[in-house]
Amino acid sequence: MIAPSILSADFAHLADAADSVSRADWLHVDVMDNHFVPNLTLGLPVVKSLHKATDLPLDCHLMITDPDRWAPGYAEAGAANVTFHVEAAANPIQTARAIRSAGALAGLSLKPGTALDPYFEILKEFDTLLIMSVEPGFGGQAFMPEVLGKVTAARRAVNAGHLRLFIEIDGGIGEDTIVQAAEAGVDVFVAGSAVYAADDPDRAVTRLRELARDGMARCEAEIGRG
Ligand SMILES: O=C(CO)[C@@H](O)[C@H](O)COP(=O)(O)O
Numbered sequence: 001m002i003a004p005s006i007l008s009a010d011f012a013h014l015a016d017a018a019d020s021v022s023r024a025d026w027l028h029v030d031v032m033d034n035h036f037v038p039n040l041t042l043g044l045p046v047v048k049s050l051h052k053a054t055d056l057p058l059d060c061h062l063m064i065t066d067p068d069r070w071a072p073g074y075a076e077a078g079a080a081n082v083t084f085h086v087e088a089a090a091n092p093i094q095t096a097r098a099i100r101s102a103g104a105l106a107g108l109s110l111k112p113g114t115a116l117d118p119y120f121e122i123l124k125e126f127d128t129l130l131i132m133s134v135e136p137g138f139g140g141q142a143f144m145p146e147v148l149g150k151v152t153a154a155r156r157a158v159n160a161g162h163l164r165l166f167i168e169i170d171g172g173i174g175e176d177t178i179v180q181a182a183e184a185g186v187d188v189f190v191a192g193s194a195v196y197a198a199d200d201p202d203r204a205v206t207r208l209r210e211l212a213r214d215g216m217a218r219c220e221a222e223i224g225r226g
Contacts, residue, residue, distance in 0.1 A: 001025035008192035018054035026059040033064040037137035051078030075102035083107025134171030139192040143172025148184040155185025159226035182215025
């Protein structure tokens, strides 16, 4: 799945930004509070309005402190998937359950320097695992290939039937990097600047999907795709 990140779109025209990627699978919405990350974007009222303005499922990525308090509200606002950071959560299991009870998928995100191993046990409470491939906060940064080990470890756990979730990657994904992410085992690819800096965002989505499929086929041959 390809999830264009509206962080790279024109914030004065978010509904148009959603319309311009009609071939996308999800629309990725970065919520930043200027505390967990040094940037400030949007919150619940904008998510509610976007939900009314587009048929695309909203993939809300909360880069905020105290997600335990705020995350379920994003599910109530219409998000299809609500992802929060393990580094910010006091009670990730309870928060995942509250998101699911409010009708959305629950996602757990890890910053590049955060290890996956300590969280394997709680991942059965989640529907998506978002591996950050840049330091969260800004679009247009360089992809960090060193996070792909976490992707492959999660892929192997999914293949073995130990986990059931979508593996998502976010940061620096474009034509030059999407194949290696797909080969490592990613299911959902977030792309901001690679989509919204393109002359035709929908064409960029299609191109990224083609490249991802090539990489996913190689992943299937080499490590399998459960
Ligand atoms: O969450 C973030 C950044 O913190 C991302 O969703 C960015 O918006 C991705 O932008 P590109 O790296 O694809 O330009």
